[in-house]
Amino acid sequence: MKISVIGAGNVGATCADVIARGNYAQEVVLLDIKEGLSEGKALDIWQTAPISYYSTRTVGVTNDYAATAGSDITIITSGIPRKPGMSRDDLIGTNAGIVKSVTENVVKYSPNTIIIVVSNPLDVMTYCSYLASGFDKTKVMGMAGVLDTARYRAFLASELQISPKEIQAVLMGGHGDTMVPLPRYTTVAGIPVTELVPADRLNAIVERTTNGGAELVKLMGTSAWYAPGAAAAQMAEAIALNERRVFPCCVLLQGEYGLNNIFVGVPVVLGKNGIERIIELDLNPEEKGLLVQSATAVKSVMEVMDGMKLFG
Numbered sequence: 001m002k003i004s005v006i007g008a009g010n011v012g013a014t015c016a017d018v019i020a021r022g023n024y025a026q027e028v029v030l031l032d033i034k035e036g037l038s039e040g041k042a043l044d045i046w047q048t049a050p051i052s053y054y055s056t057r058t059v060g061v062t063n064d065y066a067a068t069a070g071s072d073i074t075i076i077t078s079g080i081p082r083k084p085g086m087s088r089d090d091l092i093g094t095n096a097g098i099v100k101s102v103t104e105n106v107v108k109y110s111p112n113t114i115i116i117v118v119s120n121p122l123d124v125m126t127y128c129s130y131l132a133s134g135f136d137k138t139k140v141m142g143m144a145g146v147l148d149t150a151r152y153r154a155f156l157a158s159e160l161q162i163s164p165k166e167i168q169a170v171l172m173g174g175h176g177d178t179m180v181p182l183p184r185y186t187t188v189a190g191i192p193v194t195e196l197v198p199a200d201r202l203n204a205i206v207e208r209t210t211n212g213g214a215e216l217v218k219l220m221g222t223s224a225w226y227a228p229g230a231a232a233a234q235m236a237e238a239i240a241l242n243e244r245r246v247f248p249c250c251v252l253l254q255g256e257y258g259l260n261n262i263f264v265g266v267p268v269v270l271g272k273n274g275i276e277r278i279i280e281l282d283l284n285p286e287e288k289g290l291l292v293q294s295a296t297a298v299k300s301v302m303e304v305m306d307g308m309k310l311f312g
Contacts, residue, residue: 001024001025001026001027001072001073001240002025002026002027002028002029002070002071002072002073003019003025003027003028003029003071003072003073003074003075003236003240004028004029004030004031004068004071004073004074004075004106004110004113005019005028005029005030005031005074005075005077006031006032006068006074006075006076006077006078006102006106007031007032007076007077007078007079007119008030008031008032008034008037008038008041008042008060009032009077009081009225010222010223010225010229011077011118011223011225011228011229011232012030012032012075012077012078012118012229013030013041013045013225013229014225014226014228014229014230015075015077015118015228015229015230015232015233015236016028016030016041016042016045016058017045017048017229018229018230018233018234019056019233019236019237020045020046020048020049020054020056020058021048021052021054021056022054022056022233022237023054023055023056024056024237024240024241025056025240026055026056026057027056027057027058027059028042028045028056028057028058028059029042029058029059029060029061029067029068029071030042030045030058030059030060030061031060031061031062031063031064031065031067031068032060032062032063033062033063034062035062036062037060037062038060038061038062039060039061039062040060041060042058042059042060043058043060045058046058065105065106065108065109066109068106068109068110069109069110070109070110071106071109071110071113072112072113072114072240073113073114073115073116073236073239073240074106074110074113074114074115074116075115075116075118075143075232075233075236076099076102076103076106076115076116076117076118076119076125076129077118077119077229077232078095078098078099078102078119079091079094079095079098079099079119079120079125080094080095081120081222081223091120091121092121092124092301092304092305093308095119095120095121095125096124096125096128096305096308096310097310098119099117099119099125099128099129099132100128100129100131100132100310100311102129103115103128103129103132103133104132104133106133107132107133107134107135113139114139114140114141114239114274115129115133115135115139115140115141116141116142116143116232116235116236117129117140117141117142117143117250118142118143118228118232120175120223121175121176121301122142122143122144122174122175122176122250123142123144123174123175123250123263123264123265123298123301123302124263124298124301124302124304124305125142126140126141126142126250126251126263127252127263127302127305128305128310130252130263131310131311132311137251137252137254137275138273138274138275138276139274139275140252140274141235141249141250141251141268141274141275142175142249142250142251142263142265143228143231143232143235143249143250144174144175144179144248144249144250144265145171145172145175145247145248145249145250145265145266145267146231146232146234146235146247146248146249147175147227147228147231148171148175148179148181148209148212148248148265149169149170149171149248150227150230150231151208151209151212151227152169152171152181152186152205152206152209153167153168153169155205155208155209156169156186156188156193156197156205159197159201159205160188160196160197162188166188166189167186167187167188167193168186168187169181169182169185169186169187169193170182170185170186170248170267170281171209171248171265172248172264172265172266172267172281172291172294173264173265173290173291173294173295173298174264174265174294174295174297174298175250175265176210176213176297177210177211177214178210178290178293178294178297178298179209179210179265179294180287180290180291180294181206181209181210182281182287183202183206184284184287185281234247235247235249235270238270238271239270239271239272239274240272242271242272243270243271244269244270244271244276245269245270246267246268246269246270246279247267247268247270248265248266248267248268249265249266249268249270249275250263250264250265251263251264251265251266251268251275251278253266253278256278256280257280257283257288257291258288258292259291259292259295262295262298262299262302263298263302264291264294264295264298266278266279266280267279267281
C-alpha cells in the first residue's frame, strides 16, 4: 500500500504522520513545492517510527511527482489556507488552479489511485479534481463530513461530560456555513441525543459546529490542521483496509436526494474501491429543505469555477 500526500503544510504533514502511525501502508510520500519542506517533515516523522513502533516509511520530495508513481491513495491538501475574514469561497480563484495542476500530475503517474481532496473551498475543489482527473465518481471524494461530525461529536462530548467514543452522528451538505447537522440521526450509545441534551443547548452546539472552522481561524489566525489531517487519514485507512466504514463524504450526486451533478456531503460506504455506495436517508421536509439550501450555495460556487474556463 502506497499513499501520497500532496502538500506538506500543517494539514498534509499531520495527515502523513497519522497514516504512518497506523502502520497499514508500506510507504507514505509527502510532496510540496517548497524546497526541503517535505523532505524535512518526512524525515522528522520517520524518526518517530522507532519511538511509536511502526514500520511505514515516510519519504519527502520537492515537486517530483514521479516519486508518487503507483500510489493506491492520494490525498490533496495543496492550496493557500484561509485567513481571518476570508470565506472558503474567496479561496477559489487561487486554489482551483493549484488543485487542477496537482490532480493532472497525480493522475499522470498514478492512473489507478483514489483521490481524497482536503483543499478549500472543499466541495468545489473536489469538483475541480474530479474534472481534472477524468476518473469515475467513485474514485474522487472530499474530506469534510468526517471533520465536521468530529467537531459536532467533540462538542457534544464536552456538553455531556462523556467519551466522544459513545457518540455517533450524521452531517450532510456543503462544508461551511450551510452544512446540515442532523440531530435526529445523532445518538449517544444508542440513545437519541434529543433525550439527553435540551433543545436550546443542542441548537447552540449545531450552530457552533457550522462555524467550527471560522472559530479556529479566529483563534489561531489560520486554518485548523490536527483534526482535518486526522480526518483525511481516517478515510484513507478505511479504503486501504477495505473496512467498508460509513462516513459522510463530499461526493458527486446524480439523482440521489433529488440532487444532480453537484458535490455535497452525504453518508457513504468507504472501501477498497473508494465510494462503494451512497446511503440515502429518509429526510423529513425540514432536513430536505436545509440540504437543498446547502446544495444551492455549493452550486453557486461551482458555477463560479465553471466561469473561470479552467477546463475549456
